[in-house]
Structures are given as C-alpha cells and as structure tokens.
Amino acid sequence: MGNGRSPCCDKSQVKRGPWSPAEDLRLIAFIQKYGHDNWRALPKQAGLMRCGKSCRLRWVNYLRPDLKKGEFTKEEVETIMKLHEAFGNKWSKIASHLPGRTDNEIKNAWNTHLKKRLANKKTSEIDSNENQMGKSIAPSFVSSSKPILLNETLNPVIPTVGNVFGMNDSEVAMIKDPEEDLVMKSFDEFVNITQNSSQLSTSVSSNVNKSLQEAEKPNSVVEIPLEVDYDFWEILDNMPTQTNDVQLGQVGASNPPNVGQEGVQDAETKKYLHDLGNDFGLGATNETNKDLCLEKNNAVIELGMIPQPFEFYEISSPESDSDIDLGYVHWWSSWPQNPGL
DNA sequence: AAACAGCCCAACCGCGGCGAA
DNA sequence: TTTCGCCGCGGTTGGGCTGTT
Secondary structure, three states: OOOOOOOOOOOOOOOOOOOOHHHHHHHHHHHHHHOOOOOOOHHHHHOOOOOHHHHHHHHHHHHOOOOOOOOOOHHHHHHHHHHHHHHOOOHHHHHHOOOOOOHHHHHHHHHHHHHHHHHHHHHHHHHHOOOOHHHHOOOOOOOOOOOOOOOOOOOOOOOOHHHHOOOOHHHHHHHOOHHHHHHHHHHHHHHHHHHHHOOOOOOOHHHHHHHHHHHHOOOOOOOOOOOOOHHHHHHHHOOOOOOOOOOOOOOOOOOOOOOOOOOOOOHHHHHHHHHHHHHOOOOOOOOOOOEEEEOOOOOEEEEEOOOOOOOOOOOOOOOOOOOOOHHHOOOOOOHHHOOOO
16 A cells, blocks of 8 residues: 555554553543544543544444443354354454444454364364254354353443443442542443343344344444533543553452452552552652553553543533642542551 | 463554545 | 545454463
C-alpha cells in the first residue's frame, strides 16, 4: 500500500495496554448516554486518553452489554465449525451468526481449541474410517447438557461491578463508600437492565437464519436506567482516566494484592495500599502530572503525563470549580480505610 | 519451592472497504 | 473521478496464568 497510511492517532499521546476499571466505566457511561457515532472523536469527548480504535475494540469485544461471556455451547461450537468450513477465517461473518459472540472471541477459540480439535477429528476419521461425524463434530470438552467452558470460567457471567471488576462480594462491599456506591449501583443497574434486554438465544445452529436476523438488528443503545444527571457525571469526573494498571478481571487476583483476604497486612500489601492511597490523593503526597503504575514488584514507576481533567465536550456538566487534578481523586478511595487494615 | 513451558486471551497493528467531499 | 478519512476486519503479539518438571 505504498507509503502506508498515517497512523490513526499520535501514539505518544494516547494510553495503550490494559484498560483500567475507571476507563471502562467512563467509556460505558459515555456510550450509553451519547452512543458511538464517531469512534475517532469519542475518546476526546469522553475524556479518555485512548485512540478511537482502542475504544471501539474495548467496547465491541468486552464492554458491550449484549455480550455472552465465557462459554460456548455445543450448538455454538457446531455452528462455528460449520461456518468456518463455509467461510474460512471470516470471523466477523461467523460471529454475525452467533449473537453475543465477538469475532475476536471466536477467533481465539478457534486458534486455541477448535483448530486442534478439527485436526484431531480429521485424523481420527481417517484412522477409524467410521461414520462418527455426529459424535465428533463437537470438541470433547463440550457438554450437551450444560454450557461448556473453553477455559475455566464459571457460569454465564452476569456483569456486575463485582465480576466485571474481578472482585468477589466482600471486595465489592469493601470498596463502597457513598460516592462509589452510586457509581457501582449505576453500573450494576445498567448491567442488569442490559442483560435483560439482551438475553439472546443460545439455540444457534437450530436456526441460523433467526440468529442472523438477531445479529443484524442494529445495536440499540440501552440507556442507563438511572438518571444520568450531573451527579453521575460529576462522579465520573472524579474518577481518574488512568488509574493504576488494575485491569478488569485482574483485580483481586495475584496482582494487586487481594485486600479482601485475610492476612493482607504484609509489607507488600501495605506498601501497595500506601502507594495506591498516594496515587489517588489520599496519602501524603499527591504528585501532580505524573501517572504512576505498579509493576509486578509493586515498585512505583512513572508512566508519563496524566490526562487532562475530565471534560465532556458539548455536555452540560458543570465545570469543575477547582484546580484540583481530578484525575486523582477518590477512585478506590475507601481501600485505605478498610477495617481489615 | 523454583524454574520452565505451554496455554490463553485481551489488545494492538496494518490494511481494505466504503462513503463523503 | 479522485482523494481523504473513518470503520471494521483478520493476523499477530505480549503478558498473565496454569501445569509440569
């Protein structure tokens, strides 16, 4: 393609890598309220230091409310196998026949599991030369009586704040303070409603056309059932766009330390929490204009410039009335006040 | 318990398609 | 008709997780 096209964005000016919970919530809230007519402009309007592509990918593959997560049913696997045979690596086309599934998810599933299964199947077919098609079409890890897991995820994931943010109930309870509770509640309500609105059929292969019709329905924007008024945006405003690199699904895992567990008072955890507190303006020093990131060893490193204070364009949210660097205020602020500490 | 290897998947990258100017 | 810019697709990668030695 000749000299190639210019980059979609200035990569030195955007954040890359894993998304933080605050970024996710900001993206969700923005899209639910304003939609995503223009991905390129969205990050700026939403106050995200991401390129539009990254936002789109995050939304489409992970945050979209109508996503089914985690497990492929036998019917879905059969459909994937059949459609791949017909279309090849046309993942988006295959995904269009599987409501709630993304092309990325299907692609990953294919590359990690199904391709091997198909190879094994063909090998065994050659070996046995028997009419085993019906039995072998689905991978052996598929249960016909129960949804199956391609990895070790559990039951269908209902995206609540807790599980979307990778926390158990006690951890969710721990982080609650009045402000955050409102955000959490908003998010939970949003998710519950959108879940209800998107309970898509899992019976796929039985009626591909029906599924296709479903898939071709335009994604309706499901409003956050809570009145998204000034309070909501104010809370979002107070959330940093770049928190620590605590990614969804990783909070509560080995890194960072799980504050919900007993015996968390080891030095590393304390240091982590101390740093976290500082990071969000709760500790002694709130160094401005620096983004801090916890590495594996919990050493604090600087990532670079933090985003500008959150600001929606053409949104009537009142302007922040202070010079406080909003990018640091009160996200996870209850952690240091955790009774267990 | 530590080191290593393989697996898995979220996220990134570059390109093609397509519509608007 | 050409050029430009955005969106979406498919391939690839990086790093966390898990199992094995």
